[in-house]
Structure formats: C-alpha cells, structure tokens
Amino acid sequence: MTGEQTEKPGRKPRIRDAEATKARILDAAKKEFSKNGLGGARVDDIAEKAKANKRMIYHYFESKEGLFQTVLEEAYLDIRSAEQKLHLEDLDPKAALEKLVRFTWEYYLKNPEFLTLVNSENLHRAKHLKKSEIIKVSSRKLVNMVSSILERGVKAGMFRDGVDPVQLNITIAAVGYYYLTNRFTGTIIYERDLMAKDALEQRIRFNIETIMRLVTV
Amino acid sequence: MTGEQTEKPGRKPRIRDAEATKARILDAAKKEFSKNGLGGARVDDIAEKAKANKRMIYHYFESKEGLFQTVLEEAYLDIRSAEQKLHLEDLDPKAALEKLVRFTWEYYLKNPEFLTLVNSENLHRAKHLKKSEIIKVSSRKLVNMVSSILERGVKAGMFRDGVDPVQLNITIAAVGYYYLTNRFTGTIIYERDLMAKDALEQRIRFNIETIMRLVTV
DNA sequence: TAGTTAACGCACTAACTAGTTACTTCTTTA
DNA sequence: TAAAGAAGTAACTAGTTAGTGCGTTAACTA
Numbered sequence: 001m002t003g004e005q006t007e008k009p010g011r012k013p014r015i016r017d018a019e020a021t022k023a024r025i026l027d028a029a030k031k032e033f034s035k036n037g038l039g040g041a042r043v044d045d046i047a048e049k050a051k052a053n054k055r056m057i058y059h060y061f062e063s064k065e066g067l068f069q070t071v072l073e074e075a076y077l078d079i080r081s082a083e084q085k086l087h088l089e090d091l092d093p094k095a096a097l098e099k100l101v102r103f104t105w106e107y108y109l110k111n112p113e114f115l116t117l118v119n120s121e122n123l124h125r126a127k128h129l130k131k132s133e134i135i136k137v138s139s140r141k142l143v144n145m146v147s148s149i150l151e152r153g154v155k156a157g158m159f160r161d162g163v164d165p166v167q168l169n170i171t172i173a174a175v176g177y178y179y180l181t182n183r184f185t186g187t188i189i190y191e192r193d194l195m196a197k198d199a200l201e202q203r204i205r206f207n208i209e210t211i212m213r214l215v216t217v
Numbered sequence: 218m219t220g221e222q223t224e225k226p227g228r229k230p231r232i233r234d235a236e237a238t239k240a241r242i243l244d245a246a247k248k249e250f251s252k253n254g255l256g257g258a259r260v261d262d263i264a265e266k267a268k269a270n271k272r273m274i275y276h277y278f279e280s281k282e283g284l285f286q287t288v289l290e291e292a293y294l295d296i297r298s299a300e301q302k303l304h305l306e307d308l309d310p311k312a313a314l315e316k317l318v319r320f321t322w323e324y325y326l327k328n329p330e331f332l333t334l335v336n337s338e339n340l341h342r343a344k345h346l347k348k349s350e351i352i353k354v355s356s357r358k359l360v361n362m363v364s365s366i367l368e369r370g371v372k373a374g375m376f377r378d379g380v381d382p383v384q385l386n387i388t389i390a391a392v393g394y395y396y397l398t399n400r401f402t403g404t405i406i407y408e409r410d411l412m413a414k415d416a417l418e419q420r421i422r423f424n425i426e427t428i429m430r431l432v433t434v
Numbered sequence: 435t436a437g438t439t440a441a442c443g444c445a446c447t448a449a450c451t452a453g454t455t456a457c458t459t460c461t462t463t464a
Numbered sequence: 465t466a467a468a469g470a471a472g473t474a475a476c477t478a479g480t481t482a483g484t485g486c487g488t489t490a491a492c493t494a
Binding site for chain 1: 253254255256257333335336338339340341342343346347352353356357360381383384386387388390391392394395396398399400401402403404405406407408409419420423426427430431
C-alpha cells in the first residue's frame with residue numbers, strides 16, 4: 001500500500017505525494033487540451049499550471065500523447081459513470097427518456113471540456129480511444145440502458161416499435177452536442193446569443209420535443 | 218484587368234499566374250487545416266503541397282491565420298451557395314424539407330473538411346468568422362428558406378405551428394454533423410462501422426424521420 | 435539508522451516553425 | 465524597347481517545443 005499509516009482520510013500532509021501530483025497534472029492537462037486541442041496544447045504550460053515539474057509529466061504519463069489518452073479516458077469514464085447513476089430503470093419509459101435527454105444536455109453544458117476533447121480525438125481519428133478496452137465496456141451499458149427503456153415503452157404501448165437504440169442514442173447526443181460545440185460560430189450564423197439563459201431553456205425544451213416525437217407511436 | 222487578352226477561356230499557359238497560385242495555396246491549405254486543425258497545420262507543408270513558395274502565402278494571405286480565415290470563409294460560402302441552388306421554393310413543404318435534410322447530410326458526407334474546419338473555428342471561439350460580414354448575409358438566406366417552408370407547411374395543414382426555424386435549422390445540421398464528425402470515436406463507442414454503406418443509408422433515413430416527426434401536426 | 439526506492443528539479447538539446455530579407459525573373463505597358 | 469511592377473525563390477532568424485540526462489532530497493523499510 002502507499003503509506004496508509006500516515007494518511008488520515010481527508011488529509012495528506014506529505015510534501016511528496018505522487019497521487020496528488022498526478023491529479024494536478026491531469027486537471028491542468030484537461031483544461032489545456034480542451035482549450036487548445038492536442039496539437040495546440042503546450043506541455044510547459046500544463047506543467048506550470050499543475051505546479052509540477054515538466055519532468056513529472058514524462059515520469060507519470062510517458063509522453064504528451066500518453067497524457068492526452070489518460071485525460072480522454074477519464075473524461076469518458078466520468079460521463080459513463082454519471083449516466084449509470086441516473087437509475088433510469090426506476091422510472092417509467094417516458095420519464096426515463098426525458099431524464100436522459102436532460103442529463104446529456106446538462107452534462108455537456110457543465111463540462112464543455114468533454115466536447116472539445118472528443119472533437120480533438122476525432123481529428124486524430126480516435127487513435128487514442130482505440131487502445132482503451134474499458135471505454136467499450138462502459139459504453140455498452142449506455143446502449144443497453146436505452147434499449148431497455150425503448151423495450152419497456154413499446155410493451156407499455158407508449159413507444160413505437162423498430163426504433164434502433166444506437167441511432168436514438170446518437171441523436172440524443174447530437175441535438176445537444178452540436179448546439180454546444182458550435183455555439184461560437186452558431187451565435188454568428190444565427191445572429192442570436194445561443195448561450196443566453198432563455199436560449200438554453202428553449203433549446204432543451206426543443207430537444208426533448210424532438211426525441212419524444214421520434215419515439216412516440 | 219489581369220491580362221485578359223492572352224487568356225483563352227479554358228487555358229492558362231502563363232508560367233506566372235497569381236490566380237492559379239492563390240487557388241493552389243487555398244486548396245492545399247483547406248486540406249492541411251482540416252486534417253490537422255489550425256494549430257496543427259504547418260505553413261511549410263501547405264506551401265509544399267501547393268507547389269508554391271512559402272513566401273507567396275505571406276504575400277497573398279498575410280499570415281497563417283489570414284489564410285485560415287480565407288479558407289473558412291470560402292467553405293461557408295460554398296455550402297450556403299449550394300443550399301440556394303436547391304430551389305426548395307418550387308417543392309411542396311414536405312418534399313422541400315426532406316430535400317434539405319438529405320442535401321445537408323450529403324454535403325457533409327462529400328465535404329468532411331467542412332466539419333473539421335468548423336470545429337477548428339469553434340475551438341478558437343469563432344474569432345475569424347466574426348470578422349466576416351458576407352457569412353452573416355448568406356446565412357440569413359438559409360434561415361429564411363426554412364422559415365418559408367415551415368410557413369407554407371402550416372398553411373397547408375401539414376406542419377404544426379410554432380416551430381422555431383432557427384432551432385429546426387440547428388437540428389437538421391446537428392443530426393448529420395454529429396454522426397459524421399464523431400464517426401471515429403462513434404465507431405468505437407457503438408462497436409459498429411458507422412461509415413459502412415448500409416449504416417449511412419440507415420442514418421439518413423433515421424434523420425429524415427426525426428425531422429419529419431418534429432414538424433408534423 | 436543505514437540503505438533503498440520513489441518523487442522531484444535544473445538545465446539542456448535537437449528539431450521545428452512562423453515569418454522575413456534580399457534577391458532574381460517574368461509580364462505588361464508607356 | 466525600356467521601365468516598372470508583379471510573381472517567384474532561397475536562405476535565414478529568432479523564438480518555440482517535446483523530450484532528457486543527471487543530480488538531489490524525501491519517505492519508506494530492513
């Protein structure tokens with residue numbers, strides 16, 4: 001173990017603390033990568049913001065890309081785990097679906113770094129995500145969750161049959177994701193402040209409407 | 218004019234040709250920027266691929282960012298002008314809307330650079346697009362087009378009233394854009410080849426269904 | 435408490451990168 | 465045809481940038 005005897009639950013008075021340093025690096029890296037992309041991010045800046053020596057980045061994460069991969073993996077695991085905590089199986093199908101749409105929207109809104117990280121990874125043709133097995137496993141759970149909501153809805157006569165759960169999943173993500181990643185160009189194109197409070201409220205209502213109409217009989 | 222007398226319509230035998238060089242640079246730049254993003258693109262590589270001297274880039278476009286701005290502007294003008302050529306006003310509302318959904322999807326599919334350029338611009342908080350007046354004007358036409366389809370549909374009793382044309386427009390873009398920009402991570406997450414021929418066909422059908430159900434009474 | 439391991443820091447490098455200087459050559463026009 | 469301007473080139477610069485070699489010090493353990 002890692003020095004359990006001197007550690008008290010909420011306190012880590014050690015001057016040298018591998019876990020804390022790692023965490024500070026990951027946190028700074030997430031901000032930098034999401035702000036500037038993988039190519040635009042600077043290792044020196046990450047080290048400075050993490051209040052760590054640059055050498056530590058290479059010590060813990062091997063390379064800039066290794067660091068990016070870890071950041072990305074953690075980001076995916078975070079949203080996947082938050083989705084599981086929704087316990088949609090306890091709600092009736094309509095309420096469950098609406099809750100998922102709302103959750104997805106709010107997660108993107110509160111975690112805009114997630115959007116940019118995913119964009120960055122797609123620019124690199126998902127070469128980092130490809131190596132991660134745990135991401136596949138946790139994503140399967142999401143698809144199953146939506147599948148079972150759909151099934152229950154069909155049985156209850158609320159939803160129509162034949163809606164592909166993967167397509168539905170993609171669409172739930174799409175209507176929120178697109179609006180939010182493209183909020184800067186969108187604000188210019190549509191000459192409207194897409195991030196104003198009422199604009200955001202209008203959008204989430206519209207998204208729920210879109211998804212509900214899609215599955216309703 | 219630029220040496221009109223020696224130019225024959227389809228032939229430009231000049232060794233020195235400013236327009237041709239400019240065009241080659243823009244073409245190479247579009248590929249480089251869309252492949253690597255603004256930060257990741259290399260000016261030297263663009264010059265090499267364009268078979269032009271790097272000095273020419275600075276001569277014609279002032280800076281790397283100036284070049285990016287021009288590339289981005291041309292990309293937007295291209296899609297906006299293609300949309301206008303659809304002549305949706307000649308079709309009945311349902312057919313018009315379906316044609317727009319299909320066109321948007323196919324444009325993204327055939328011009329994936331557009332998607333990455335827009336992503337890159339959003340990473341930079343739309344600082345380049347902000348400067349462009351012509352983009353706003355041509356985007357207004359798109360919104361008006363959708364507005365008038367909606368209006369005609371409502372009058373004909375086909376579409377329900379109160380659908381916001383901007384939200385609809387964003388949604389039409391979203392359902393195609395998200396699927397295609399995130400095709401690399403998507404293929405991993407959903408463990409399914411999103412770019413297979415039948416997958417693409419399934420998606421466009423799903424998108425049309427989504428949009429039609431959204432506007433139908 | 436001595437010895438070992440792991441955390442950390444300094445200073446460096448080799449390669450790269452946007453942008454420029456100073457120049458040559460082609461094309462047009464007075 | 466001579467002069468001027470525009471198109472094009474090669475070589476360079478000043479500043480970055482990812483990644484390292486090597487030494488130091490704190491923390492754990494035999």
